[in-house]
Amino acid sequence: MTGRHYDLDVLADLAEGLLDDETTKAVRGHLARCQRCAADNADLGEVTRLLAEAPPPVLPASLAARLDAALLAEATRGAPVVDLASRRRARIVRFATVAAAAVVVSGGGLFALTNGSLTAADQSGPLTITPPAAEGPSYPVAASGTDYTEAALRTFTAPQRRAEDAVALTAAQAACVASLVSAGRVSFVDVARYEGVEALIVVVGSGGDGVTIHVAGAGCAPLAEIRR
Amino acid sequence: MVLFGRGRVGEAVPDKELLQRHAQGDPHAFAEIVTRHRDRMWAVALRTLGDPEEAADALQDAFLSAYRAAGRFRGDSAVTTWLHRIVVNACLDRIRRKAVRPTVNLPDTDTLDAVAPRTGDPTAAHEVTLDVTEALARLPFEQRAALVLVDMMGYSVEDAARVLDVPPGTVKSRCARGRARLAPHLRHLRNRRIGNRVEPSNVGTDVPAVPRQGGSPVLEEGGGAS
Numbered sequence: 001m002t003g004r005h006y007d008l009d010v011l012a013d014l015a016e017g018l019l020d021d022e023t024t025k026a027v028r029g030h031l032a033r034c035q036r037c038a039a040d041n042a043d044l045g046e047v048t049r050l051l052a053e054a055p056p057p058v059l060p061a062s063l064a065a066r067l068d069a070a071l072l073a074e075a076t077r078g079a080p081v082v083d084l085a086s087r088r089r090a091r092i093v094r095f096a097t098v099a100a101a102a103v104v105v106s107g108g109g110l111f112a113l114t115n116g117s118l119t120a121a122d123q124s125g126p127l128t129i130t131p132p133a134a135e136g137p138s139y140p141v142a143a144s145g146t147d148y149t150e151a152a153l154r155t156f157t158a159p160q161r162r163a164e165d166a167v168a169l170t171a172a173q174a175a176c177v178a179s180l181v182s183a184g185r186v187s188f189v190d191v192a193r194y195e196g197v198e199a200l201i202v203v204v205g206s207g208g209d210g211v212t213i214h215v216a217g218a219g220c221a222p223l224a225e226i227r228r
Numbered sequence: 229m230v231l232f233g234r235g236r237v238g239e240a241v242p243d244k245e246l247l248q249r250h251a252q253g254d255p256h257a258f259a260e261i262v263t264r265h266r267d268r269m270w271a272v273a274l275r276t277l278g279d280p281e282e283a284a285d286a287l288q289d290a291f292l293s294a295y296r297a298a299g300r301f302r303g304d305s306a307v308t309t310w311l312h313r314i315v316v317n318a319c320l321d322r323i324r325r326k327a328v329r330p331t332v333n334l335p336d337t338d339t340l341d342a343v344a345p346r347t348g349d350p351t352a353a354h355e356v357t358l359d360v361t362e363a364l365a366r367l368p369f370e371q372r373a374a375l376v377l378v379d380m381m382g383y384s385v386e387d388a389a390r391v392l393d394v395p396p397g398t399v400k401s402r403c404a405r406g407r408a409r410l411a412p413h414l415r416h417l418r419n420r421r422i423g424n425r426v427e428p429s430n431v432g433t434d435v436p437a438v439p440r441q442g443g444s445p446v447l448e449e450g451g452g453a454s
Binding site: 007008009011012013015016017018040043044046047048050051052053054055056057058059063064066067068070071074075217218219220221222 | 255256258259262263266267270271274275284287288291292295296356357360361364375379380382397400401403404405407408409410411412414415417418
């Protein structure tokens with residue numbers, strides 16, 4: 001009690017039932033008579049109300065993608081998790097990178113880009129390249145960020161490759177591709193999305209043998225496998 | 229032909245079973261846990277640290293810790309409680325290791341938008357949230373963490389005590405201390421609303437319609453023992 005009034009700590013303790021019976025009774029009696037303490041007490045209630053009503057923050061899509069990428073890297077043993085120092089500097093840019101999911105297509109040259117969708121992401125922001133796996137992939141890779149649907153993949157054709165589109169997969173993404181496909185037959189990979197979630201689109205095989213498109217999401221979890 | 233449906237790990241699978249599957253090598257189980265809980269964990273981390281970059285680092289640290297520690301989860305608490313504890317500890321780690329700068333001065337619009345998303349009421353709710361965030365940043369970590377869990381996330385004192393690994397009485401005390409320190413800094417919000425927007429008799433009901441996260445939160449999952 002300061003002077004003739006109770007301080008906020010005492011009133012806050014009262015609300016939590018932390019005061020002994022005698023003090024509780026005294027403070028309650030005082031509150032009934034003292035406007036100033038009653039106002040302070042109301043302010044305390046207001047604090048809880050304001051905190052409760054604060055709208056929850058929205059998880060940025062870029063962070064969701066970063067978490068997926070980090071866990072994917074963790075899942076593929078030995079693959080380095082992005083180190084903290086470089087992470088801090090390049091955070092925004094990297095968010096844009098990993099926000100894309102990966103799509104792998106095999107049977108190079110047999111696929112034609114249906115409607116320019118693979119370069120659509122060019123407008124959505126810069127794509128940077130995280131360091132490639134130790135042994136870089138021998139297949140073409142794009143990071144289009146395109147949100148594919150199953151229907152789109154059924155008619156999907158690999159894009160004309162342009163030098164400036166060349167990107168490298170992260171070690172984790174490369175490991176994911178390697179885990180999906182034995183080797184050598186991958187014809188195209190796109191770091192993109194599938195039905196709204198980040199995904200690697202991996203195109204395997206050529207027209208003669210049939211084409212398989214693997215779609216892998218967070219943690220390299222298979223989202224779809226399309227044969228045609 | 230779609231060989232793998234997206235609902236392969238169905239929503240009906242309890243968290244505990246997902247964690248067991250993960251520990252046994254199921255490559256998809258943990259991703260499902262992350263998807264289920266990352267929004268709430270982000271809210272806890274961001275509100276506790278007040279800095280989106282630090283909070284993002286803490287959240288990543290936390291999920292990686294959980295990923296690695298899943299095999300040691302003994303099932304004597306709910307998975308959500310366990311995850312909250314890992315997130316809160318990751319936040320505390322970041323503060324200890326990096327001596328996070330005081331976040332009273334919030335740096336830029338990106339930060340502000342992360343902390344206080346623009347909602348239906350673009351002015352009042354946004355500004356109130358910013359003031360709340362700034363005021364919270366003035367509190368010691370322990371008081372802030374308790375208030376984030378109890379007053380902001382809406383968990384019971386008992387649940388918060390399990391997350392923070394302290395007795396319920398300690399949670400109550402930290403909340404009380406924190407509210408007492410916040411009250412002077414938030415008093416102006418009440419005055420402003422009285423002055424600008426509502427009649428005094430309506431003070432108590434002048435609540436911007438702000439959606440809360442998915443109803444009343446419960447830390448105990450279905451069928452989970454604690």
